[in-house]
Amino acid sequence: MLYGAMKVTVGGSLKLAFRPWVEGLEHIPADGPAILASNHLSFSDSFFLPAVLDRKVTFIAKAEYFNTPGVKGRLTAAFFKGVGQLPVDRSGARGAGEAAIKSGIEVLERGELFGIYPEGTRSPDGRLYRGKPGGLARVALATGAPVVPVAMIDTEKIQPPGQVMPKLMRPGIRIGKPLDFSRYQGMEHDRFVLRAVTDEVMYEIMKLSGQEYVDMYATAMKRQLAEAAKAEKAAKAEKAAKNDKAAKNDKAAKAGTDRAGT
Incomplete structure (x- = not known):
């Protein structure tokens, strides 16, 4: 119920104010689990993508957004829960990774959409960086869910780091065809397979986004x-x-x- 209300208010406001253009919506499955693997240019990526989809998509967010004390903290927590984000404690790198994988698997087992940024963090300069194999590939192979590559376009120009007020301009979202990795089923602990799966997804994202790729x-x-x-x-x-x-x-x-x- 909360998600539906936030979807209407936040999603509707974003679409009205920024008018994002979208290509490839037909590649999002009408039902059933799927992983949306996207490049990461801006804090706003996790809001623009859900705004243009009919289905709920769940992303992982740092726990600090959910446990900050005070009225502002409670409002922030309610907002992030409302837009479909799950808290993950990132105080320990390994623990955070395992928690994110567990959360992703649970979302997919419910037959929902799980959003993930294979780069692990926002791009510092607008280029596309090497994907981390620990999260995306493990979740995909553990669940058998298809991976849908997504490219966010120009979102970093709307609100660069340090800029308080966003710039009104049209971001873009380009969605590719789902990728099937069922041939690797049961091999989620093979690091070479994890690397191969991740690289294949990143290549598709690069083709969609047109970004320069950096192998680090x-x-x-x-x-x-x-x-x-x-x-x-x-x-x-x-x-x-x-x-x-x-x-x-x-x-x-x-x-x-x-x-x-x-």
């Missing part, structure tokens, strides 16, 4: 960017300190020259 994990790129930003900040601070010291030395030297001339 987005989390690793984010660490590199953070370290580079930290090094740049340190270099600027060091340069400023040297300039300040040089200015003080020049001032002291000038004062000495003035005293000597009097």
